[in-house]
Amino acid sequence: MALWLVRRIAASAAIVVAVVTTMFLLLHLAPGVPFLPGVETPMDPAVVARLRAEFGLDQPLPVQYAKYVAALARGNFGESFALHRPVADALADAIPNTLVLAGTALLLDLVLGLALGVYQAVRTHRLPDIALGYGTLFLGSVPTFWLGLLSLLVFGEGLHWFPIGGVVDPVLYPTLPLGARIVDRLWHLTLPALTLGCVGAASTARYERAAVLEVLAQDYIRTARAKGLPERLVILRHALRNAVLPLVTLFGLSLPFLLTGAVLVESVFAWPGMGKLAADAIFRRDYPVVLAATLGATVMVVLGNLVADLLYAVVDPRIRVHRA
């Protein structure tokens, strides 16, 4: 188990290193002069040469790579071209926001998805199952940001139940006491997290329905029913435990989708997270920020998969035996 863990961590680290290397190569082998890509008039070659020397671009590629990696290892992502601050600072501001949004959405995704999936499996081929089947199919098929826009229109503009964007109320927040501050944050979190979570929950529910149906066909369920256990207990005590297993896999699998969705949802709800940071940076030609955000997202996915694997070993004894 310990050996497996070490090997698994090493593999995760290798993936992160490979992503860093690929990005470095993409940047340095991309055609064009790295300064002012939009400038039409040709620059004085002497100026270009000086700038290249200043940024170390005249050195051989391996040397540049070593410096780049060494800087990254010290948490130095370089200076943002447009924000006039180190990229690491901007990232440090954005990551907690994305973690809060994506974490809440993931929780909603798994809990709602599990509940709906189990409910559908218990009512297979009856009206609630069929209606929910079409409902989840549709929710899983619409663009996340479009759903976000509609929820803004209905609950923000129309009913005024929720604010139309941001993390906190820009005016009132500093004056609020602690309890009210938490409420304010949750109030701002509701719409974006629901949007992101519901889209995820739709596919989780479809997956979970199939998983529960498979479990319900097993012999030990028939045994539980045969010995006269109420159906409620059969489902909750015997079936659910094994139907939860696929959730662990889904947890690892849905992270990349969640972060992809977060880019758009953050833009819709003006949520200052990594996705919005990266999307805004595109227009400012600020690629150090785009790269850093991508690296941040990758690390989240890799860590998420590691946690999913560990959880799997904890939850499913068969896997532990297999690997030992």
Add this chain to the structure above:
Amino acid sequence: MNLRATLAIIGALALAFLTVEETRRRAKGSSTGRRFFGQQAASWGLFVLVFFIALALAAPWTAPYGPSTTLDIVALKNQPPSWVHPLGTDLYSRDVWSRLVYGSRVSLAVGALAMLVAVTVGSTVGAMAGYLRGGVDAVLMRVVDVGLAVPRMFLLLVAIAIWERLPLGVLVLVIGLTGWFGTSRLVRGEVLSLREREFVVAARALGAGTPRILFRHVLPNVVAPIVVSAALGIGNVMLLEAGLSFLGIGVPPPLPSWGNMIADGAPQLATAPWTTLFPGLAIGLVVMALNAVGDALLDALNPRRAAR
């Protein structure tokens, strides 16, 4: 909405209905076909897909106006849906239904072509890794591990950040090239077991070369999972294209795509919600149809799964 467009749309509906009925009639002959249409949503999904493809192909007839025709920027901007403009008009007084029809060409084509790129690369890489095994397999699968670790949207943002504004063709290529990792893993798994089967061994014994064995003997047997993953993948690509266009880095305007129509409409969300509502609904319908057909194909091509 004029008479010609109304007739053309009715024609597209009739065509879709007849196609589904005819397919269903022919499908009765095979057990795979019966399993496919045994799925509740399969006929419905097929109907939606044929209808939208017909609309897109016949766009000059099914759309009463051109995709960027401004009718009367003063009197006819942001008009709510009416008989003349069934889905309303947008900020520049363009007919939303006409843009939706022309946009379907772009959105469907981007989805299909990008998926074609992804499936081609993914199957080739997967087949090579699974068939050759050893070092090639190890290297290719590590590449796939890395590709799957980066969320696709971020991967696309990096590509777009480095190469600036991409022409539509390159955009399709880039979307395709960031989407083959999953397919290659799937194909590799299938090929790993196929390569030990008697007919492959026989082909090898007869002296067939590796490319011939791969493309003539192995890959035709993996077509089923590839088709399913492609059907499900096109929807995903359409959603990505919409997202990129929404961020303003996808399909360049004034060419309408469903994604940049939503982006155009978003600032007037409160005053003219129809400009945002309908393109999103169209994406939802088509992606839902693709998912329904993909699910039904999965069951139809895999009898064990359908038994449930």
